[in-house]
Amino acid sequence: MSLSPETCLRGVLGALQNGIIPSLTDSFAIEDARLAGLVLTITTNGIDDAAAIRIAENDALRAMFGDAAQKVDDHALARKLQATARADASGYRLSELDADNAMLRSLLVELHEAVEKQTGDAARAIDSGIWRMLQQFEAARAPRR
Amino acid sequence: MSEAESGTVAALVAAYLAHRMPNAVQIAVTDLVRIPGGASQEMFRFGASWNEGGEQIDRQMILRREPKAGLVDAERDLEYKVYRALAGSGLPLPTAHFLEMDGKWLERPFFIMGMAPGKPGHFYMPGDPYEGHGDKVARQFWHHLGTLAALDHRSLGLQSLRNGEGTGGYWARELDYWQGKLDENELVPEPVVRGALRHLRRNPPPEAAKAVVVHGDYRPGNFLFTPEDGRISAILDWEMAHIGDPLEDVAWAIDPMWPMTRHMALEEGLAIWSAASGMVVDPQALDWWRLFTALKASVLWLTAAKSFAEGRASEMVLVMSAVNAGHIHRNEILRMMEARGAMA
Numbered sequence: 001m002s003l004s005p006e007t008c009l010r011g012v013l014g015a016l017q018n019g020i021i022p023s024l025t026d027s028f029a030i031e032d033a034r035l036a037g038l039v040l041t042i043t044t045n046g047i048d049d050a051a052a053i054r055i056a057e058n059d060a061l062r063a064m065f066g067d068a069a070q071k072v073d074d075h076a077l078a079r080k081l082q083a084t085a086r087a088d089a090s091g092y093r094l095s096e097l098d099a100d101n102a103m104l105r106s107l108l109v110e111l112h113e114a115v116e117k118q119t120g121d122a123a124r125a126i127d128s129g130i131w132r133m134l135q136q137f138e139a140a141r142a143p144r145r
Numbered sequence: 146m147s148e149a150e151s152g153t154v155a156a157l158v159a160a161y162l163a164h165r166m167p168n169a170v171q172i173a174v175t176d177l178v179r180i181p182g183g184a185s186q187e188m189f190r191f192g193a194s195w196n197e198g199g200e201q202i203d204r205q206m207i208l209r210r211e212p213k214a215g216l217v218d219a220e221r222d223l224e225y226k227v228y229r230a231l232a233g234s235g236l237p238l239p240t241a242h243f244l245e246m247d248g249k250w251l252e253r254p255f256f257i258m259g260m261a262p263g264k265p266g267h268f269y270m271p272g273d274p275y276e277g278h279g280d281k282v283a284r285q286f287w288h289h290l291g292t293l294a295a296l297d298h299r300s301l302g303l304q305s306l307r308n309g310e311g312t313g314g315y316w317a318r319e320l321d322y323w324q325g326k327l328d329e330n331e332l333v334p335e336p337v338v339r340g341a342l343r344h345l346r347r348n349p350p351p352e353a354a355k356a357v358v359v360h361g362d363y364r365p366g367n368f369l370f371t372p373e374d375g376r377i378s379a380i381l382d383w384e385m386a387h388i389g390d391p392l393e394d395v396a397w398a399i400d401p402m403w404p405m406t407r408h409m410a411l412e413e414g415l416a417i418w419s420a421a422s423g424m425v426v427d428p429q430a431l432d433w434w435r436l437f438t439a440l441k442a443s444v445l446w447l448t449a450a451k452s453f454a455e456g457r458a459s460e461m462v463l464v465m466s467a468v469n470a471g472h473i474h475r476n477e478i479l480r481m482m483e484a485r486g487a488m489a
């Protein structure tokens with residue numbers, strides 16, 4: 001059985017905290033190493049569900065775009081939303097998921113700005129739906145220490 | 146910093162001091178160490194001694210050097226200029242001695258100032274950061290901020306600060322400034338931050354009661370206090386200083402990431418600020434500036450992320466700012482937008 005990346009990183013963290021930091025004498029190096037330990041903790045705790053979080057986020061955004069495409073006044077934006085909603089999702093590498101997510105977030109900003117300028121209940125519902133969705137995304141991605 | 150590196154920098158600093166103090170002899174720089182915590186400037190502490198006119202002089206000093214990259218893209222001489230201008234204003238400040246813009250001495254611009262007594266009360270450490278003096282420190286904290294707001298920036302010669310020649314619309318000027326920083330540093334689209342930015346623009350605050358010197362980063366961790374008597378001995382980190390609405394500093398001071406309200410109720414603190422500044426706080430305006438605070442902080446953390454991602458800086462404080470503080474302030478934006486009814 002090979003060690004998982006998470007197990008390896010926890011081992012590195014232990015070595016840093018229990019072996020390396022106590023042997024340091026320079027105050028700047030000690031603080032930098034302490035912060036490195038915190039970064040490592042957060043990164044390690046975020047490995048297991050990193051792909052799942054991004055897949056869920058990207059799926060939710062595509063679903064929202066499909067729904068919003070029927071309700072925005074801007075026809076060019078509606079076509080873009082529809083095309084993006086129907087497009088295939090990315091591969092499962094984190095880099096692919098992140099690139100897909102960046103593209104989707106860019107379109108989300110465009111949609112958000114458009115519905116803020118649009119009147120009517122449908123626009124208001126999309127607007128508030130975007131804020132609620134962003135709140136859920138942020139909660140899912142919260143650093144875990 | 147290794148002993149060898151420390152010795153090399155100390156020798157360079159000694160050579161610089163000799164250049165700036167031609168009448169000094171027997172100049173020695175000792176115990177030079179880099180101090181942690183400076184995300185916007187590199188900070189070094191050292192002892193300097195010299196003989197001038199037969200008098201032996203010993204000083205503890207601080208050297209602040211422009212980083213390769215970091216959180217704040219400040220004008221190089223800004224902080225030094227502010228320290229010099231505010232000397233004698235009634236605010237506790239270290240004495241700024243020398244400004245050097247020529248990179249031939251230490252690769253990048255730097256300035257040297259006296260080391261004030263005391264220590265910072267870090268908000269992120271467990272326990273009481275002010276060692277039993279929380280109430281006393283909080284009183285001075287608000288009084289000093291009010292004192293700053295009561296000063297006339299023109300008579301201090303600080304018109305050259307950002308917005309210094311402005312005649313109003315300081316909220317829009319600052320929003321434009323931070324939107325520019327967001328545009329420069331946004332690695333991936335930030336819909337939360339962009340949404341807050343548009344909301345602030347659509348819902349402007351009342352005009353500033355008056356234009357004042359805004360510290361720009363007035364919070365726990367950016368001043369020193371003396372543990373023996375709880376005195377604030379120095380207000381530091383002025384690299385984001387500019388001219389603007391005094392409520393900008395008030396809102397920044399009460400941000401939930403570094404809350405002075407942990408040591409004194411907000412109402413009491415604002416009353417002390419009002420007594421010192423001669424101004425009252427408009428709650429509606431303060432509310433606008435609180436959201437602005439979360440936006441500005443978010444942009445700062447994005448700047449840290451970009452500096453690190455592009456390999457221009459390697460300090461771990463930048464990574465923690467990007468990862469942890471970035472989340473805290475996006476969450477704060479979301480909390481405030483929910484309170485404004487954005488999610489109903």
